[in-house]
Amino acid sequence: MTTGQTQTPATHTKMMNDYWTDLVNYKKKMTFKNFMTDVDTNVQVRCGLSIHDLPDVDFHSFWWEGIDEADWQNMVEGAASEALTAAGGEGII
Numbered sequence: 001m002t003t004g005q006t007q008t009p010a011t012h013t014k015m016m017n018d019y020w021t022d023l024v025n026y027k028k029k030m031t032f033k034n035f036m037t038d039v040d041t042n043v044q045v046r047c048g049l050s051i052h053d054l055p056d057v058d059f060h061s062f063w064w065e066g067i068d069e070a071d072w073q074n075m076v077e078g079a080a081s082e083a084l085t086a087a088g089g090e091g092i093i
Helices: 009-027 032-046 068-085
Strands: none
Touching: 032 068
16 A cells, blocks of 8 residues: 555455464464474585484474564574584584
8 A cells, every 4th residue: 555545444454364364374384393394404404414313402492482583594593503513513504
């Protein structure tokens, strides 16, 4: 909507529905399961191994509910780096 346009009730309703749909989809993405999938992918890209091939790491200490999308990647990279360091692969890309 551009400046000066009037918002109709139908337009407002659609905007609010889109907002809530996006929020629900965002919250569905930010789960521990999806976090672990992203960490596993990060480790595989960096060294060709799965997190299941590496020593156990407390990944719960890297994840918290309510993380915003801007910090998601930092959280994933930190957990992947910790897994690689625990496996003796410190400094792998």
